[in-house]
Amino acid sequence: MTARISRWPGIELTAADLHEGKVTQTRFHPDAKYAWSAGEAMSRFLEELQNGRLIARTCRKCARVLFPPRMFCEECFRPTDAWTYIRDTGTIETFSISYLDTDARRIPEPILVGVVSLDGASPKMGMMHYFGGMTKDEIRIGMRVKAVWKPKEERRGSVLDILGFRPLGEGES
């Protein structure tokens, strides 16, 4: 309230006044349901995760392999052409050592999260995920990693069907 106005015009009502029915009122509960769709490309991507595979879309014109898949190429502004599977190995592009969990609560042992570019997709294309099997002192940009999948029966068609990415072993692919 400003210095010049000591009292606002009108009739003040508290929440209790409303709930006790001190004044006449209209109550309404709109039935506003919605369905939010992942769309054509991301729906296929999520379904393929359940099969333990990563799928991308190719663009003939710019010869890119788009991952996560999309139905149009933002470079060429034309529909993409075909589905293609990529590998579940890749390279750490960037990472964070987080002392906050997904609910922003402080945690003593940090979680490692970041972006991994995947083999088979165009350069720098990949996904954000957790990193495991390494300490905060071992993780570094350029590290080779591989997806750790949940057992098939536990997969739900979610990015969390992958538990995270672990270091790629010597000679492993």
Added chain:
Amino acid sequence: MTFLDRTTDARRFRHWEGNVEADYIYTSGVAGERFFVALRDEGRILASRCTSCDLSYLPPRMFCEDCFAELTEYLDVPKTGQVAAVTVAYEDRTGAKLSHPQVWGFVVFKGIHGGLLHRLLVPPARARAGLAVRPKLRPREARTGTIADIDGFEPVRF
């Protein structure tokens, strides 16, 4: 599918369903409060009146639309009103088919600016503009201070 095609049904794909919570409580306001309390407690239909413009408003307004004066005077509308316009509804407000058609009308009162939109308690064949009607109120104990305290308007039999 090209990007020129549009997806009109989200359920065709992997999707998430939800409900928008948008409950509200809408108070009647100063003049509306007078109107609904008089209706509920005394079964009266009140209009507000501007003495300088000689204009009466239904539903009552707090300010005169002509001279912007604050209105504090209220009067009862005449016992009998006239139907100004009618419509027959075959669906409810959600679009579901009604078992019987409902008749709705806009009821005006002589000398009063405005009117009330309400049910007309007549068969569709009798619904017409010009019909003389009067309010049929719900019993006092069933009235809650809403427009539904009036069941509807029924024809006046002469």
